[in-house]
Amino acid sequence: MAFNPAKCQMVFYKHVSSTHKLWASDYTGFTTTQLPIKYLGVLLITGRTKQTQFDEVLNKISNLLNRWTQTFLSNGGRITLLKSIITAFPAYILQMTTIKKSTQIRLERLFNKFMWSGQRQQMHWASWRKAAKPQIVEGIGFKDLDQLLQVNFCKLWIKFRTQNSLWAKFMWGKYCKDQHPTLVLRKFGDSRIWVKMLKIRQIDETNYSWELGNGEINFWLDNWCPKDWLSAITNIYNSELKVADCWDGDNWSLGKLASILQPHxxxxxxxxxxxxxxxxxxxxxxxxxxxxxxxxxxxxxxxxxxxxxxxxxxxxxxxxxxxxxxxxxxxxxxxxxxxxxxxxxxxxxxxxxxxxxxxxxxxIQVIRVYWRTPNHPIVKFNTDGSFTKNGAGVGGIYINHLGKCLQYFYTPVLATDATETELIVVY
Structure with missing residues (x-):
């Protein structure tokens, strides 16, 4: 691998001695510099995310909005420009870093103002959060910045799990070591990027499955089954068990599988x-x-x-x-x-x-249960039964993806206890 010393720079940690800096510079031929620096269009800084990282993006968007003759654009024209050009500007930098809430609000206000009025004084009929939803759920179809950020961190998690890059190997050695990534907990001092990756870990792990390959995947903790990943019924299981350990040559070993699965x-x-x-x-x-x-x-x-x-x-x-x-x-x-x-x-x-x-x-534990709307076009059907000394009854309700009631029913039934009432509801 060859490098162009004229285009390369080195950034050292603050506690590195000047002797080591001079030696590294003489050996590689690279010049030394300090943060912040601009790399591939992104401003690299130390510490937490700062407003200055997005100043260039905000200036570019403002200049574009000022140059275009928004007064002569229809609502459809402004929506097309927003979808194809303007909202694409922050997408690249969101692949490199997180975004401050204040910066996100400024971007959304710029987008929303241009969409509804341009340079004219016109009423804003909906906020950007409502407009940045798919058309199927009564939105306009823009990409929400929170969704873009979540998608980017999902991509980072997949790259980290595949372990095909130096960055992925470094992150594994720093945060996981000998522990499986799905079992790693957040610790004090973890980077913001790693904390964000842990937040989307559960969502990301359910959206892809592993190919068996040479069997070097975790038997219990990796999602490799056709429908869902295996999870141990008890807390006593071998978290380091590989799929290859259950093979006999190129075929599954029925004896090994029986010894693993039967007790559970x-x-x-x-x-x-x-x-x-x-x-x-x-x-x-x-x-x-x-x-x-x-x-x-x-x-x-x-x-x-x-x-x-x-x-x-x-x-x-x-x-x-x-x-x-x-x-x-x-x-x-x-x-x-x-x-x-x-x-x-x-x-x-x-x-x-x-x-x-x-x-x-x-x-005794108190478990909080959340009811969530189904994905379109699925309709969720909830039923329940009630039994008292005065009588019993069953009922149900049909709710769509918007949380609206489509139909409901209630009818009295003949039952001798609460268990029989619940069975009537099911059957």
Whole structure:
């Protein structure tokens, strides 16, 4: 690789001695300089993002707007200019650095003023945030600066994960070391670029999948399955397991896969944790031979146990399937134990608990659930059931991507308890 010394410069850290600076300059033939400097059209500075990095972009946009005869342009002409030319100016610099909120507001005001009035005094019928949305959601189709910044950081994350450049290897060695990138947490002193990359990590990881290649990808933590990446049901798993470790030559090793996946069956793990809390005869009352020994469950008045466990496992699997959440065996098992503890305390169920204590207060968690609108053209259908001593009823509502109600319904039903009401809603 050859360099042109006349076009190359070196920037040193402030604590580098003058002797080392002189030696490096004599050895390479490069001149020394200090920040800020301009490189590939971008002003490089030290520290946080500053307004001066975008002064040139703001001046270029202002000069263009002043030169054009906006008075003679129709609204369609101004929209075309904004889409093709003006909004492209900040796109390049956003690939190199972040943008200050104040600078973003100034750019958006310039764009919005030109779109609605040009040089004339005219009412602004909508803000730039409303206009910078796809036409399918009642926008004009401009590219939002926040979206551009997010897309650029998604590209950076993909380049970092592929490890095909010196920059990617440097970032891996500095922030990940021996840890998988999806498990790295933010630390004090991390750069702003790395912090932004961590914020879009979860979104980016779900938008692409890995090819198997030589199998040098993580079995549990990389998205290589056709539908979704594998995630361990329990917290005990080998985070360094490679796909190639599960191969026997060029084919999958069924024995290795069985040893990895079988112990993590959600039903067996929940049943094992349940047995740690309750004492039952495991010779006849087992989960594997539930059908054959159902009579033994019934005569001992334990029939509620398998139904309770099956119900909470069914709820967890539905959450994984329809809400794209990772399975949490700990919460599922705790729900089973809690429900049976209530039955023992309040319903006269046989006391098979290993301890006299009930639910611990520190295990109670409050989980905030967010309802989000679906993507166009999907329509989201939510249902629920209600049961009281006066009667039961079920209902549902259809909502589109704009959050508007399309249709709703409610009807009374015949049910004996809340569980039956919820089952009626589903079926």
């Amino acid at each position: 069956s959600i039903t067996k793990v929940v049943w094992k944790q349940f047995l740690n809390q309750f004492t039952i005869d495991q010779k006849e009352l087992t989960w594997d031979r539930l059908v054959n020994y159902w009579w033994h469950w019934k005569i001992r008045k334990y029939a509620a146990i398998p139904f309770t466990i099956a119900w909470f496992i069914w709820m967890e699997t539905n959450k994984v399937k329809f809400e794209e959440a990772n399975p949490n065996v700990g919460i599922t098992a705790r729900n089973c134990v809690t429900y049976l503890q209530k039955m023992i305390n309040w319903k006269g169920f046989p006391n098979i608990s290993n301890s006299c204590t009930s639910i611990k207060s520190d295990l």
